[in-house]
Amino acid sequence: MTIQTVATTPFAGQRPGTSGLRKKVTEFQQPGYLENFVESIFLTLGEGACRHLVVGGDGRYFNRDAIQIILRMAAAHGVERVLVGQGGILSTPAVSCVIRKHGAQGGIVLSASHNPGGPDGDFGIKYNIDNGGPAPEKITDAIFAYTQTITQYRTSDAPAVDLDVLGTTRLENMVIEVIDPVADYAELMKGLFDFDAIRGLFASGFRMRFDAMHAVAGPYATTILEGILGAPAGTVVNGVPSEDFGGGHPDPNPVNAAELIAAMAAPDAPDFGAASDGDGDRNMIVGRGIAVTPSDSLAIIAANATVAPGYAGGIKGIARSMPTSMAADRVAEALGIACFETPTGWKYFGNLMDAGLVTLCGEESYGTGSFHIREKDGVWAVLFWLNLLAVRGQTVEQLLAAHWARFGRNYYSRHDYEAVDAGAAGAMMDALRARLPELAGQTLAGHQIALADDFAYTDPVDGSVSTKQGIRIIMADGSRIVFRLSGTGTEGATVRVYLERYEADPAHHNLDTQAALQGLIDLADSLSDLRQRTGRSEPTVVT
Numbered sequence: 001m002t003i004q005t006v007a008t009t010p011f012a013g014q015r016p017g018t019s020g021l022r023k024k025v026t027e028f029q030q031p032g033y034l035e036n037f038v039e040s041i042f043l044t045l046g047e048g049a050c051r052h053l054v055v056g057g058d059g060r061y062f063n064r065d066a067i068q069i070i071l072r073m074a075a076a077h078g079v080e081r082v083l084v085g086q087g088g089i090l091s092t093p094a095v096s097c098v099i100r101k102h103g104a105q106g107g108i109v110l111s112a113s114h115n116p117g118g119p120d121g122d123f124g125i126k127y128n129i130d131n132g133g134p135a136p137e138k139i140t141d142a143i144f145a146y147t148q149t150i151t152q153y154r155t156s157d158a159p160a161v162d163l164d165v166l167g168t169t170r171l172e173n174m175v176i177e178v179i180d181p182v183a184d185y186a187e188l189m190k191g192l193f194d195f196d197a198i199r200g201l202f203a204s205g206f207r208m209r210f211d212a213m214h215a216v217a218g219p220y221a222t223t224i225l226e227g228i229l230g231a232p233a234g235t236v237v238n239g240v241p242s243e244d245f246g247g248g249h250p251d252p253n254p255v256n257a258a259e260l261i262a263a264m265a266a267p268d269a270p271d272f273g274a275a276s277d278g279d280g281d282r283n284m285i286v287g288r289g290i291a292v293t294p295s296d297s298l299a300i301i302a303a304n305a306t307v308a309p310g311y312a313g314g315i316k317g318i319a320r321s322m323p324t325s326m327a328a329d330r331v332a333e334a335l336g337i338a339c340f341e342t343p344t345g346w347k348y349f350g351n352l353m354d355a356g357l358v359t360l361c362g363e364e365s366y367g368t369g370s371f372h373i374r375e376k377d378g379v380w381a382v383l384f385w386l387n388l389l390a391v392r393g394q395t396v397e398q399l400l401a402a403h404w405a406r407f408g409r410n411y412y413s414r415h416d417y418e419a420v421d422a423g424a425a426g427a428m429m430d431a432l433r434a435r436l437p438e439l440a441g442q443t444l445a446g447h448q449i450a451l452a453d454d455f456a457y458t459d460p461v462d463g464s465v466s467t468k469q470g471i472r473i474i475m476a477d478g479s480r481i482v483f484r485l486s487g488t489g490t491e492g493a494t495v496r497v498y499l500e501r502y503e504a505d506p507a508h509h510n511l512d513t514q515a516a517l518q519g520l521i522d523l524a525d526s527l528s529d530l531r532q533r534t535g536r537s538e539p540t541v542v543t
Contacts, residue, residue, distance in 0.1 A: 001158040001172055003076045007151065008032045014040075014147035016140040018345045018486075020126025022112045025062050028123045032153070034069055039153035040146035041108070041127050042077045044139060050105045051080045054098045054128075056090020056181065057110025058216040058279040059241035060117035064088045066110050066125070068160050075172035076154040082174060085181035088163050089241060091216045091280030093380065094185040096132035096373035101184050105130050111216075111279035114251035118244030133350035133374025137464070182223045189380065192310030192372060193387045195229060201390040202231045207270035210382065211260040212239045214246035217276035220379050229386075250277050252284035252366050252378075253543040254291050265289050272389065272396060276378035282366040283378035285385055287396025295325035295412050298362030300403050301384050302331045305360065307391040308384060310372065315359035319349050322455050322470055323482045323498040324364040325412040334407070343457050343469040344484070350374045351461040364414060364498065401509070408504040411516040415539035416486075417495040417530070425485055425493035428533040432471055432483060435527075439473065445523045448476040473527065478502045481524045495534065497524050514542070 011033055014021055021037060028034050042050065055070055057063040067088045074082055083098055084090075088110075090098065095107045112124035127135045127143070135143075158171050168177050202208075208231060212218035218239030225231040238246060249256045252275035264273040264286045273286035285292040292300075302318050305311040317338040318328045332339035340358060342348035346369070349361040353371045362368040367376035385396075392399065439452035451474040456467045470484035482498035499520045503509060514521070524530070531537055 001156055003154060003156055003172070005152050005154050006032070006035070008036055008153055010148050010150055011036055015144040016126065019113060019134065020109070020124050022115065022122055022124040025119055025121055025123045028062060028066070034066055034125070035073065035153045035155065036147055036150050037125060037143070038070055038073050038108075039150060040143045042073070043146045044142040045106070048078045050077070052102070052104045053079050053081070054083045054090070054095055054102070054104045054107035055110075056085035056095055056107075057088055058091065059087070059089050059243065060112065060123065060245070060278065061119055061121060061243040062123050063110050063243075064163065066123070067163065069155075070108055071161055071171055071176060072156040072158055073154065075156045075158065075174040079174050082176050083179050084163060084176060086164065086166055086178050087181075089181045089216060089219065091181070091185070091220060093281055093373055093375050093377040094181055094220070095128060096375040097185045097188050098179070099128060099130065099132040100373065101188075107132075109279070113279050114249070114277040114282060116245065116249050117242075117278065118247070121244060128374075131350055131354055131374050134345070134347040136347055136350075137466075182220050185220060185379075186224055186228065188372060189224060189383055192380070193308050193383050194390065197390040198383070198386045199230050201386065202229060206272070206389075207232075208235050208272045208274070208386075209260060209263055209270045210236045211252075211257055211273070211275040212236055213248060213250040213252065213257065213275060213277065214238045214240065214242040215250040215276065215278045215280065216241050217280035217378055220280060221276070221382075224379065224383070245278060252277050252282055253541065254284075255541050255543065257284060260284075260286060261291065272385070274382040274385070276382070277366070280378050281376045283368060283381040284366055285381070285396065287400070290397055290400065292396065292400065293325070293412050294362060294364050294366045294368065295320075295327045295410060296400065296403070297381065297385075298324070298360065298368050299327035299331045299407070300399060301368065301381070301388075302328055302335070302360050303403060303407070304388050304392070308387045311359065311370075316356060317352070317358035319352050319358045319361040321345075321348075321363040322457075322472070323414070323484060323496070324362060325410040325500050326478070326480075326502070327407065327410040327412075328362065330407045340460070341457075343455070343466050346374070346376055348457070348459070348466075351459055355461045357460070364412070404509045405506050408502055409509045411501045411503060411511070411513050413499050413513055413517055414543050415497040415499070415521070416541040416543070417497075417534055417536050418540040419492040420495050420534045420536065422493040424534050425495050428495070428528055428530060429471065429483065429485060431533075432528050436471070445519060445526070447479065447519070447523060450474050450476045479520060481520055481527070483524075483528060495530065497528075497530070497539075499524065
């Protein structure tokens with residue numbers, strides 16, 4: 001085995017987005033494409049700086065090939081030890097857990113999260129730092145800079161490592177340990193939740209359906225729910241990770257998880273439903289006949305945090321992404337704690353958690369998490385709800401009604417326009433930005449606009465500034481319209497429109513969400529000229 005230096009040339013467009021670099025599998029399969037990006041990671045870290053690395057992914061197509069490339073390059077760059085999940089599998093939350101538990105310098109996560117997989121699907125890669133969270137912009141910017149000037153990369157000519165057998169092997173001078181992907185994570189969950197209470201819940205006849213969507217959360221849910229907590233066999237469905245996610249779209253929302261929604265609306269519906277996404281960091285919570293919005297889920301967890309042993313002492317603060325509804329703000333105010341509004345991207349929460357400013361955080365895109373790791377965590381959120389149901393003895397529907405009666409209801413929806421022409425989407429946002437100074441103070445369609453801006457964020461910990469994070473139109477009554485271009489797609493642009501209206505009166509807490517928001521929907525379209533500019537008459541997905 002020898003270390004080789006291979007000549008290469010830059011590839012355009014390797015700038016990491018909100019959650020790393022995501023492209024079509026066919027792009028990643030180009031000779032040198034993945035190697036260039038991985039080399040740029042090592043160049044950014046500095047020679048010999050990364051001695052201990054964690055590597056794993058969600059099992060999608062190209063996952064195993066990518067891991068072999070990374071292992072050979074890690075050995076060539078003097079990495080001393082790598083922990084890799086058996087079969088190449090590690091959920092994104094588990095990568096964070098393993099980095100933190102074993103004191104690794106960082107980790108490489110291979111996933112395109114909730115994007116489709118398979119040979120014609122998407123692939124992704126991101127670097128997580130030593131706190132277990134996504135690399136901050138100063139690191140991702142440096143990685144991108146190297147991808148633009150790279151001329152060579154270093155690798156080993158060693159044969160492939162067997163990823164299916166637990167244990168230790170060597171590649172050059174590097175020790176590779178193939179680990180059980182679930183064990184460390186399951187141990188962490190035991191310390192946070194009342195597993196005895198949840199066992200008692202299942203023993204009482206409580207029925208649940210967890211749809212793993214043929215993705216990485218399957219082994220975690222099966223081991224913990226059915227193996228440790230005693231849920232009946234078959235509680236977890238679609239639980240074996242597939243390279244193409246069973247041909248589905250592993251995004252846990254009422255559209256893509258329609259099978260779960262139908263099961264929970266049936267006359268013989270289970271008591272509780274949940275789903276997770278491609279890499280296990282997102283969650284959807286479903287009661288009989290009702291799906292809980294991620295914003296409400298965060299607020300309810302925050303309001304009831306002390307039911308779980310890991311949070312029995314209370315919470316220090318809450319953080320939410322700017323597009324996420326303000327339901328959590330109302331809980332924070334009642335608890336007398338801070339609520340931080342950040343740009344979209346889990347890396348912004350990491351600084352707040354490391355500084356001890358927040359305990360819980362969440363995004364409207366079905367991501368919820370806490371200080372236990374530095375990623376959002378789908379299985380964690382499901383376990384929190386199970387702990388809550390076990391302690392309170394109420395149904396999901398009863399918990400929602402009680403929460404709204406106390407805090408009011410934030411009617412909330414996100415309208416996604418996917419694969420829009422990028423030029424048209426950008427022009428729409430630019431035109432809307434140009435109108436912002438004139439909007440404040442106007443009354444349009446019965447709504448008085450109190451604030452219109454392009455959200456900017458100054459990190460209270462390190463002082464870094466992030467601009468152009470989404471256009472906010474905020475009404476005098478607290479209703480909001482938010483426009484944002486997403487950075488997680490691989491084709492064209494995705495325009496996201498977020499709509500929110502607060503309702504205090506319990507007599508109006510059971511309206512249809514889209515009907516309750518119709519006035520804001522119409523106003524959003526007229527303000528942005530979205531239909532005319534994009535040619536789209538309807539959103540691709542409504543959640």
